[in-house]
Amino acid sequence: MTDIRIEQLRVPDTLDGEGAADFLRAVDVSRQVRVSTWGNDDLAYTGEELLALCHDPYEWYVMLVARVDGTIVGRAGIAMPLDDQTELAHVTLDVLPVAEGRGLGRRLLEAAETFVRGENRRVVVVETNHSAPELRAQLESATDVELLHPATGVGALPLANRQARFAHNAGYRLERVEQFSSCALPFPESRAAALLESAAAAHGDEYAVHQWTDTCPDEWAADVARLEQEGGAPAGEGSWDVARLREAEELSQSTGRRTLVTAAESRTTGRLVGYTSISVLGHRDDVVFQDDTVMEGGHRGRELGLRMKLANLELLRRAFPHSHAIYTWNAAEDTHLITINARMGFAAAGVTGQWRKSFDPEM
Known part of the structure; x- marks a missing residue:
């Protein structure tokens, strides 16, 4: 029995x-x-x-x-x-x-x-x-x-x-x-160059790109918390401020996870208007995950998200050259990000x- x-x-x-x-x-x-x-x-x-x-x-x-x-x-x-x-x-x-x-x-x-x-x-x-x-x-x-x-x-x-x-x-x-989609790494240099040319044609030099790993510089922390509050945090997760951003960073680092971030600053206002992040697991760096990509509404549709994603992949290549795949999840109705990912070479792996x-x- x-x-x-x-x-x-x-x-x-x-x-x-x-x-x-x-x-x-x-x-x-x-x-x-x-x-x-x-x-x-x-x-x-x-x-x-x-x-x-x-x-x-x-x-x-x-x-x-x-x-x-x-x-x-x-x-x-x-x-x-x-x-x-x-x-x-x-x-x-x-x-x-x-x-x-x-x-x-x-x-x-x-x-x-x-x-x-x-x-x-x-x-x-x-x-x-x-x-x-x-x-x-x-x-x-x-x-x-x-x-x-x-x-x-x-x-x-x-x-x-x-x-x-x-x-x-x-x-x-x-x-x-x-x-649920995946993209093989390393990202081809020829594909990155063509996409960057397209992004540059769409928004010129209106934005400055800033990058960091794990901990947001103090000068940008309030902007990141604001962007997270406006468009990154799921409903019901409460308010975001700099203190909560620091808590989230500390918790992530305590597990050994690394976070690579690329953000875009509007040269007109001097404020961050978007960011994108990649997570690298603490106990294996061959697989990485595309996390949030957040953008202020007035700056969408100008290929700024594409530029930030490409810059973050280049940061990933330098910091973690052994990564062989990047994975991401998108709401099925988020056709904008899905289209960007498809242009970058992400292939549909399935759904959740x-x-x-x-x-x-x-x-």
């Missing part, structure tokens, strides 16, 4: 301390799931990264695991903000492909929901990941495909998709669809679905 158990995993203090073997097994479960989805482990946490996440002072992170005959074959990561959005919990589910079909995902999700409700969290958000080849095959294999459309934005997921059907049947509503379930009828 098969013994199936769902239990909370004790997070070790170090990766060679008590409980580390089970923790690292759960990390490897997540890695194998991402290899199955994307064909590589570029998006998988290392043990060091997940351990740092578990000790984040601004977020309580709990891990549940599914054991089959004592072996960990699935996990649910539960992230609960401690500052803003304290009614919310983010749940990440991973079940090994060889263990699917036993109801482990459902049992893990139900256990996670029970846990977060016990902590007075009233909203659960889960994420599903779908590779472009998988979705293409599902859409082309049937003549009458039932699509799920998000509550906000554009895009859709086929109900026939296993992950989408799982979330839908569990009572989750599709909130948003994000496009953001799903939401409320335990309060009015929410």
Whole structure:
């Protein structure tokens, strides 16, 4: 008789301390799931990264695991903000492909929901990941495909998709669809030169470019906080100021993560009008992530975003020459940034679905 158990995993203090073997097994479960989805482990946490996440002072992170005959074959990561959005919990589910079909995902999700409700969290958000080849095959294999459309934005997921059907049947509503893209590195010099020429023709010398790594210079900190408040911070994350910017920088650096920033100053006003950032993980620098690109409304449409992105990639090339790929997510309706990324050579790798379930009828 098969013994199936769902239990909370004790997070070790170090990766060679008590409980580390089970923790690292759960990390490897997540890695194998991402290899199955994307064909590589570029998006998988290392043990060091997940351990740092578990000790984040601004977020309580709990891990549940599914054991089959004592072996960990699935996990649910539960992230609960401690500052803003304290009614919310983010749940990440991973079940090994060889263990699917036993109801482990459902049992893990139900256990996670029970846990977060016990902590007075009233909203659960889960994420599903779908590779472009998988979705293409599902859409082309049937003549009458039932699509799920998000509550906000554009895009859709086929109900026939296993992950989408799982979330839908569990009572989750599709909130948003994000496009996931990747670009091989190093960035070709000939492509960069052609794009920079196009950007220069669009806005001339109206802007000065400034760059930094990890910590924003004091002279620009207020401008960056303002831009983050106006267009970078997700809704519900509270107000941004210089103090919060410094806290975010310190937290990022405490995990070993490096942040490369390129900002644009209007020569007319002397203020920053936009910035873009790239994150480099603390324990592997071969994979990097395009983060926020924020711009004041009056300066859009002049290829300034393109210029900042290209300058930041050049900074990345000098600082981290071993990076082989850069990844980015964009809301499906953000056609402006998606178009810029396509011009730069980013290829669609798939989409991510953001799903939401409320335990309060009015929410």
